[in-house]
Amino acid sequence: MPLIxxxxxxxxxxxxxxxxxxxxxxxxxxxxxxxxxxxAGKTTTIKMILGLLKPDRGxxxxxxxxxxxNTTIRSLIGVVYEKSFFPPHQKTLDYLKxxxxxxxxxxxxxxxxxxxxxxxxxxxxxxxxxSAGMLQxxxxxxxxxHKPKLLIADEMTANLDPQARSELLDLILQLHKDEEVxxxxxxxxxxxxSRVCDSVAIINQGKVWAYGKLNELYEKYAIGIIRISTxxxxxxxxxxxxLSYIEKLEIDLRGISARVAEGMDEKLYEDxxxxxxxxxxxxxxxxxxxxxxxxxxxxxxxxxxxx
Amino acid sequence: xxxxxxxxxxxxxxxxxxxxxxxxxxxxxxxxxGTFVFAxxxxxxxxxxxxxxxxxYNLTAxxxxxxxxxxxxxxxxxxxxxxxxxLEKGIIQTYFSYPLKRRGILTAKLLSAIGVALVLFLxxxxxxxxxxxxxxxxxxxxxxxxxxxxxLSYPLLVAGIMLLVTLALKRGGLTIVIGIVLxxxxxxxxxxxxxxxxxxxxxxxxxIVSVISPNVVLARYYSMPFFNELWTPAFSDVLLHIGTSYxxxxxxxxxxxxxxxxxxxx
Numbered sequence: 001m002p003l004i005x006x007x008x009x010x011x012x013x014x015x016x017x018x019x020x021x022x023x024x025x026x027x028x029x030x031x032x033x034x035x036x037x038x039x040a041g042k043t044t045t046i047k048m049i050l051g052l053l054k055p056d057r058g059x060x061x062x063x064x065x066x067x068x069x070n071t072t073i074r075s076l077i078g079v080v081y082e083k084s085f086f087p088p089h090q091k092t093l094d095y096l097k098x099x100x101x102x103x104x105x106x107x108x109x110x111x112x113x114x115x116x117x118x119x120x121x122x123x124x125x126x127x128x129x130x131s132a133g134m135l136q137x138x139x140x141x142x143x144x145x146h147k148p149k150l151l152i153a154d155e156m157t158a159n160l161d162p163q164a165r166s167e168l169l170d171l172i173l174q175l176h177k178d179e180e181v182x183x184x185x186x187x188x189x190x191x192x193x194s195r196v197c198d199s200v201a202i203i204n205q206g207k208v209w210a211y212g213k214l215n216e217l218y219e220k221y222a223i224g225i226i227r228i229s230t231x232x233x234x235x236x237x238x239x240x241x242x243l244s245y246i247e248k249l250e251i252d253l254r255g256i257s258a259r260v261a262e263g264m265d266e267k268l269y270e271d272x273x274x275x276x277x278x279x280x281x282x283x284x285x286x287x288x289x290x291x292x293x294x295x296x297x298x299x300x301x302x303x304x305x306x307x
Numbered sequence: 308x309x310x311x312x313x314x315x316x317x318x319x320x321x322x323x324x325x326x327x328x329x330x331x332x333x334x335x336x337x338x339x340x341g342t343f344v345f346a347x348x349x350x351x352x353x354x355x356x357x358x359x360x361x362x363x364y365n366l367t368a369x370x371x372x373x374x375x376x377x378x379x380x381x382x383x384x385x386x387x388x389x390x391x392x393x394l395e396k397g398i399i400q401t402y403f404s405y406p407l408k409r410r411g412i413l414t415a416k417l418l419s420a421i422g423v424a425l426v427l428f429l430x431x432x433x434x435x436x437x438x439x440x441x442x443x444x445x446x447x448x449x450x451x452x453x454x455x456x457x458x459l460s461y462p463l464l465v466a467g468i469m470l471l472v473t474l475a476l477k478r479g480g481l482t483i484v485i486g487i488v489l490x491x492x493x494x495x496x497x498x499x500x501x502x503x504x505x506x507x508x509x510x511x512x513x514x515i516v517s518v519i520s521p522n523v524v525l526a527r528y529y530s531m532p533f534f535n536e537l538w539t540p541a542f543s544d545v546l547l548h549i550g551t552s553y554x555x556x557x558x559x560x561x562x563x564x565x566x567x568x569x570x571x572x573x
Contacts, residue, residue: 090320
């Protein structure tokens, strides 16, 4: 059963169109990344899913219900905002115990979730005394108190150091595996998402431009990427760039990475050795490359901007 | 997962923030100090009153000066900073993740911001009246309560306006400025109304002001006849003005609840 179904969602702020005809279906037992540039509409989409904003058009169902002011849904969802705020003068453990009472779970769960995010040493500190990173960990602990079925996080790792980020990603995988928590994660940090997500939705200008299982998307969008390993990448790249069907070309440690127009991969397989011969360069290998999440993201953003 | 108590916990959390040490202690001290200091002058000021009922009114009204002002500051602070800052900083957004209806969250916040401050204020005031003048107060408890009702409606009306401004702006600082300006504007408007009433020889301006601040009509009802050349209100006028005033207050809060529950986007 899909946990989230958003159909033709639209939201504007004055003259600014934040979300414009967005469609998204989030399936149970998945870790889905919501990626897109700043102002793409990610946070607005998440807010509409959480029932914090009403869409101007379209509708959203979470667990089959309208999320606006819906207490049933709130019991099933955990939320981590990019910037989380809590009553500042209360102590961390005391506040989490309060949240346990809000949901009717045993107060021992408060210490348990603090342990999950390695924040036990701060249990007696007032919330206002936590650093940005600690506050983000606290927000994650707070979101896990009631063992939610779905956890929605907007830039969850934004304030965390690399070690804490890595631990958090492990925690996400562990919760997904052991407690079957479904995740919707919005982030700018693509390598992180590619580590944990099994699906991604690429959003730009208020629309989803690519959505699906990560491996399927890689397969779909890898068609146009050819990697060429050579002893003289700069010179060969200059020649290849002149070919009319080359859309994008990059040189990295692995050699040349070229995106070609649809259906033209075989042509580059033919042309590249000829060009190498012309400039007296050696080619060690030509292969169809798999797209990285970053490439996938760039492609989708480019597609959206062309339209 | 058992049955949680989200309302009680959000209320307790709001109390913890609104009345943290030493705010509650300072305000309680100022309430008590203001009440008893003014009470010592109260009976002297009421020597010229014509009836025990008027004396009860004058004694009660004499106690209201500083404590009422402190009460107003208290609820303005709580509405502007308790609710406005919570909206501004995102704490309300956090509360919106709890399994409690939006109206329940607002009720918990307002109960802490206004309800508790009101109970504290009335408890100290009425206790002081019973301690200082039991013979006057006991038989005229209705007059005492009417005096409080008349004097509290305007602060509550401003608090209602502040609630709407807070929800619209989602900010705390500006709201408290608007509240204070509105409160002091009323003093100026009352003075202008008296002037207009005298100049035009018509009580209309006073009657209009009494809808917003029914203490004006109550003061005229209980004060000496020579103050009432322009307008000598009957008791039904007093009830009408107080009732109308509270109707406006209820409407403002109702509108605030409606907006918070149905429209407020965060």
